[in-house]
Amino acid sequence: MVASARVQKLVRRYKLAIATALAILLLQGLVVWSFSGLEEDEAGEKGRQRKPRPLDPGEGSKDTDSSAGRRGSAGRRHGRWRGRAESPGVPVAKVVRAVTSRQRASRRVPPAPPPEAPGRQNLSGAAAGALVGAAGFPPHGDTGSVEGAPQPTDNGFTPKCEIVGKDALSALARASTKQCQQEIANVVCLHQAGSLMPKAVPRHCQLTGKMSPGIQWDESRAQQPVDGPPVRIAYMLVVHGRAIRQLKRLLKAVYHEQHFFYIHVDKRSDYLHREVVELAQRYDNVQVTPWRMVTIWGGASLLRMYLRSMRDLLEVPGWAWDFFINLSATDYPTRTNEELVAFLSKNRDKNFLKSHGRDNSRFIKKQGLDRLFHECDSHMWRLGERQIPAGIVVDGGSDWFVLTRSFVEYVVYTDDLLVAQLRQFYTYTLLPAESFFHTVLENSLACETLVDNNLRVTNWNRKLGCKCQYKHIVDWCGCSPNDFKPQDFLRLQQVSRPTFFARKFESTVNQEVLEILDFHLYGSYPPGTPALKAYWESTYDMADGPSGLSDVMLTAYTAFARLSLHHAATAASPLGTPLCRFEPRGLPSSVHLYFYDDHFQGYLVTQAVQPSAQGPAETLEMWLMPQGSLKLLGRSDQASRLQSLENRGLSMLPRLVSNSWPQAILLLQPPKALG
DSSP states (O other): HHHHHHHHHHHOOOOOOHHHEEEHHHHHHHHHHHHHHHHHHHHHHHHHHHHHSSSOTTTTTTOOTTOSSSSTHHHHHHHHHHHHHTTTTHHHHHHHHHHHHHHHTEEEEOOOOOOOOOOOOOTTHHHHHHHHOTTSOSOOOOSOOOOOOOOOOOSSSOSSSSSEEEHHHHHHHHHOHHHHHHHHHHHHHHHHOOOOOOOOOOOOOOOOOOOOOOOOOOOOTTTTOOOOSOOOOEEOOOOOOOSSHHHHHHHHHHTTSSSSEEEEEEETOOOHHHHHHHHHTTTTTEOOOOOOOOOOTHHHEEEEHHHHHHHHHHTTTTOOEEEEEEEEEEEEEESSSHHHHHHHHHHHEEEEEEEEESOOHHHHHHHTTTEEEEETTTTTEEEOOOOOOOSSSSBBBOOOOOEEHHHHHHHHHHHHHHHHHHHHHHHOSSGGGGGHHHHHHHHHHHGEEEEOSSSSSEOOOOOHSSSSSTTBBBBBBOOOOOOOOOOOOOOHHSSSOOOOOOOOOTTOOSSSHHHHHHHHHHHOOTTTTTTSSEEEEEEGGGOGGGGGSSHHHHHHHHHHHHHHHHEEEEEETTTTTTTGOOOOSSSSEEEEEEEEOOOOOEEEEEEEESSSOOOOEEEEEEOOOOOOOOOOOOOOOOHTTTOOOOOGGGOOOOOOOHHHHHHHHHHHHHEEEEE
8 A cells, every 4th residue: 555655646746757758659659650651652552563564674774772872972862863763754764763672682783684786795805905995095085974984885774784882883873864874884894894904014114112213403503504405395284264364374474485385175164265265376386275175173084185185295297395294274383494494404304203102002092093983974983992903013193294205105106005004994093194104104114214203382281172072073082282372482482392383373362472473583573564463353254155154143243234334324423424324235245253462352244235325335344342241349448459350261262162252242332334
């Protein structure tokens, strides 16, 4: 009785907590029961959908494991496949979900055996090498994918083997086009059959260890006369984006009539290509590649672009150059042309490439050389693991280099098995330009010509530059150097090392450091030189067409122009006269970002207009300035002592999203119309 009374007392004391717990348990039971019912209904529906007909040959070829791939992408893959399954005209995707659920345990894509075609055979040995031709790459073709891969013969997706491995399955699930999926499947099938990668590569170098003698910078030796004629340089400029003003500044800094300049503009940068073509027409020793490629970060297409450009440079009539130097628009010289020519003339037989160091195994893992990659749909897909070919030393480092003409001729024209097999290997390699030339040189007869210095200084800050910022285009984490600023100038003055170029520089981030370099190299500009501190960069041009802009930005630019015209029409005299009342005609002609003294000053919008009064059509340029949004609420002793305040976070914005200024700053003051 005493125990019963105690129990009753406890129940009365905690009856609210007990009731709450029971309610929660009941609710959980209802949720579990409802979800189990939904799963049973869905399973029954799938079973009914599978009964009418068996799988056709070729269906289910996109079979993927929903758990394969990198973390964070499973949800996206499920959504993509389900979206395709409900769209008409894509019968393959409808079967993928069913096949995936049945094969999930084995993580495989079964082959869809099509009828045996005449002449069809397994590609192995010499047949696999024939896929890329004698030179390793076909000479022509669209650059959306790397032509070294076996190309699909039709629009269907029919893997020739049972695809195994989570990386390959993940890539198939995420690829957006059937052609890319077919290329991935073909590459994986060849790799699984052991017919894609060379097992061993011959080595011709008789030396062992690292062949990298150091060359120090000697100011007195640099002033000594040079034996023989001065060397002539072929500059390969690899550019993209819209920064034509910075490219012109670089070309002006390195230009010499004795050198040659070959410019490749990314296939996606139409505005920059138009400007560069117009610029090249003024000089006999400046040419633009008649072909263009999409060169994504880390892609195999970058190496292919270099090899094709080297062949072009060797075959241009009258261009007798001695050294090949590649530059980007974010590079800039740190020593004069005379110093560079004198240095190279004293080292005519040397090839300058920067190596990663002496820990090869760590470099191979970090660089992903032991992984298989393929580029298509402007993306580098990771497809699995592979073995490094036996018999050679694999090396790499920077993809900015200085190469002799003789070595370039060897790489382009030779039939040596060393080069042919390394081309095949690096066709399916991440960041191939950072390792291909190093590895070829270190294993060739010219291995003693290697100098472990690419004659450049790079502004590396791993904490800021290694943020996996390229994961949207590469299945890997990559790093990028940071921009130089005036406080980094001491790093540019390498006293003991022979460095002649530095990177990176971006005028939308800081232009003052370029002014300091110009003064250091060439002295001050003449008094009264205009626009020394000004910089503008195109963000829209009418020739690009409205399709290159989002609806939001097109609306914003049009609103900028109308806002400017309204301000001019309603302003006090003299702008308020009838002569200053206009109606816009069509879309804005161009929009530029405008900076002065490394501060963003607004937008320059060019618009064709028709005067409200009688008169011919005109073109106006409107300057829209950003509006300060900082307000100090209240006053205190500390606030009264404040003399200067600046948003330093904004200074990083151009480097990270250099083409997104219009999306970031839309608070504007009343515009000014510039005559």
